[in-house]
Each structure stands twice: as structure tokens, then as C-alpha cells.
Amino acid sequence: MAEHWGRKWITVDTSRVALALARTRLMSEKYPYFLLSDSPEGRKKEGEVSGQVPNESRTLGDIKQGFVYERAPHVMLRDIANNAEIDVIWNRYQPDLEGYRGKLNAALGINHEEWEIPHEASEAWSEVAVSAHENWWKLRIARQKEIDTSIAQKADVELLYDRPYEDKSKVRVAGPFTVESLSPHRVVAMDDRDDILDPALAEEGQLKRSSVAPETDFAQVILENLRTHGVQQGSKEDRLEFTHLAAWPGSLIAAEGHFNEGQTTRRAGILLGPEYGALTRTDITAAAREASDARFDVLIAVGFAFDAHTTGLNRLGPMNIIKAKMNPDLHMADDLKNTGKGNLFMVIGEPDIEWIERPDGDMQIKLHGMDVFVPATGEIRSGELNDIAAWFIDTAYNEESFFVRHAYFLGGNDPYKSLKTSLKSEINKEAWESLNRDISRPFKRPSTGRIAVKVINHFGDEVMKVFTV
Secondary structure, eight states: OOOTTTTTTOOOOHHHHHHHHHHHHHOOEOOOOBBTTSHHHHHHHHHHHOOSSOOOOOOOGGGGOOOOOOEEOOOOOHHTTOHHHHHHHHHHHHHHHHHHHHHHHHHHHHOOGGSOOOOSSOOOOOOHHHHHHHHHHHHHHHHHHHHHHHHHHHHHEEEEEEEOOOOOOOOOEOOOOOOOOOOOOOOOOOOOTTHHHHHHHHHTTTGGGGGGGGOHHHHHHHHHHHHHHHHOOOGGGGOOOOEEEEEEOOSEEEEEEEETTTTTEEEEEEOOSSSSOOOHHHHHHHHHHHHHHTTTTTTEEEEEEEEEGGGGGGGTEEEEEEEEEOGGGGGGGGSOOOOSSSOOOOOOOOEEEEEEEEESSOOEEEEEEEEEEEEETTEEEEEEEEGGGEEEETTTTSSOOOOOOOEEEEOOSTHHHHHHHHGGGGGHHHHHTSSSOOOOBBOOSSSSEEEEEEEEEESEEEEEEEEOO
């Protein structure tokens, strides 16, 4: 829509599920190809629309130069009076028009002026008269269209940025794109002299409370939502609901929660990740030791993001570790309705992966699903491939950033069926089928010694696992 409206981008408040749907739609649709103004075709079209000689300079196909847009002319009387091209057009058509008018008058035996020639031919007319009448009106209409076009081109125009000209000969699909976000910011309370107000003074009664923005206790907000919503698995019946949740005076453990595993009540220590940042392996390991010393049965680590090195950390001795990803909507927790129906805390699992050694020395990866720990039963359940929307491989992971070198797309219902139907014979069938598979294409052993695999489900949750080769 940003492109269609001639804008660089559109910002939206969105959720994880909306991002997953938008990503699928972007990658599974075909799009119109608009004429770039910095292209030979675009300059030719611009010349046709504006009536000016096209620029002959070199074109680079730079999209920043914009498209060729339709335009709305604002015609004034002075635009008609000062347009000398109207006389040129009139004089060019007039000899032929006079010739056909003379033939028509001779065939009918009358002397019609231009304004007296009827629109419709009579049935009693001869073939010569009908032919002259038809040709005269064709030229008359063509002359008027050319005059109207000239008037519109010479008048002031307004570009219609939401209506670029489309090139029907080309089919376009989504190119590379990124999903980016800005973390919500806090508003600092200031007085009429732009001095920052100290909330502590308001508590002492030196300032009106209404003049100071109330501070939100992040931990309290998260625990309140955790108490209401619980921790959600892939299916609704697997929700972990707390029968009791209260603050805990620990160094890293922020709260104690009770939940039922079958007929047994279990105690869980809650580790809260930072408001802006990722939970690290060191944090989770230290919290697991603290939870073990306090005799908790399980550690639940909740965070907006998890460091890649936390992959595989599901147990520390007898202590089970559950990693639950918080929905970014919790950044706006004050504006959320605490109904208990949203998926604000989702348990993330690990990709169930198998290595395949090829005779030629290359490697392949086969994806079986995603393993998820189910707290209600204490078991590890392997998810099906239909629950996975996409999975990616970085065959040379550098421990700093994940670079997609292999991309594959799964799913129960083929989300790209409509795109395949639209493109028809314009796609390579073998190349297309190589994207919808649970086993990767062969690749060389990584020079970095590490491979990373990232799996994304239909909820938009993503997990990554790093392997040393």
C-alpha cells in the first residue's frame, strides 16, 4: 500500500500474528509493475502524457526517481486562449474535413455548413453520401480529441500519486524485505519551562501529582498479565495456568508460581527478562541454580528475546527450564485489556533436526518438527511440520548475525498456491519445489565451524539452534 500510494513506507502498530500473516501475504502474492520514470519505457510514456520530447539521457532504473503518474489537469480559460497549438491542429485537419463536406453536399445536392451536418446518416442517402458523412465525423472527433489533449498538456496539472501507470507486460513478486520495529519510548514529565520534573518531589507533596507522568512498574505489569493469561503452548488445551503467583525475594527469581501437572502441584520460579534486551545463557543458568537452591520444580524464563546461545538450555541438572517468549504488545500493557484471552506468553521449543552426511562430503539438514515441553504433563512433544511456516539455515554462522543462505517454506495448506497459479509457466517448477521441503539442499561444511537453523511457526514465534560442525 505504501508503494501504491507513492510513499516510502507506512508505520503500523502490529502484533506477532499480524506480522506472520503480512510476511506470508507479501511472499505469496503477485504485484503490478509500475513504469519507472527513470527508464526508457517510463520516459516514453511521460512524453506521451505531457506532450514533450522525451529526455534522451542515460537511464538507470532508479526507483527513487518515482513512477510515471496519471494527472488531473486544471484547465482555465487562459490555457485555451494562449494555446497556439490549437490553431495548428485545426489547420492540419481542415482541408480533409472540407473535402469530405464537399463530397457530402454534392451527393445530397445541398450546401451544409459544418455546424449543420447531422450526427446520423439518413437511410435514403446514397453510399457515397454515407461514406463521406462517416469519414467527416471520424476526422472531426479525432481533431477534437487532439485539441483536448493539447489543452490538458498545456494546463496546470496535479500528479495523482496513488495512480501510477502499470506495465501489463511484466509480472512482479516480492523482493528482499526486512521487518523492523521501534521500541516504545517513555515520556518524561516537564514543566512549562522545559525543566524535567522529579517524580520523587511529587511523592513528597511538593508537586501536583497530575503534573508528573506515573511510573509503570514493568515487573508488576508482566506478573499481573502472567497471572491472568498463563503460558500458552501451540494449542489452547496446553495452556499452563497458575493457581498461585506471588513475588519472590530472590536475586534473579522475581516470582513464585504454582501450577498443576496432572494431579500434582508444581512450584515454578519466574525469571523476568529485561524490558529492552535479550535474556542470555548466563542469566538463565544463574537463575536455574538459584531456583534449584530454593527447591523449585521448574524455572520459567520469560523475555522479549533470547540470545542464540540459550538454544539447547532446557535443563540444568534436575531443574527443567521453560523459555516463554513475551508478546511485544506487552510494551503497551497499560492499554491492553487484561481479558486472559490473548497469547501474551508463548513457550518456545527447539527444532527437531537430523544431520545427513553425503558420500561426497557435503551436508544436509532434515527438519522433523519442533520439540516443545508441555508443563501440564511434564513431557516433550514434537510438533508437526504443518505447524511450521518457514525455516532458514545460515551455513556459515559467525555468532554475531544470522544470514539467511537457505530458505524453505512449509505449512499445512499451500500458502503459495495462488502465486503459482498466477505465474503459471513463468516459474521454474523444480526451483519452486526446492523451496517447499523439509530437507535442505546440499551444502559445504562451514568455514566458521558453526551452522545455525531458525524455525518460525504460524504464530510468528521463532527459535534458533546453533550447531558446531
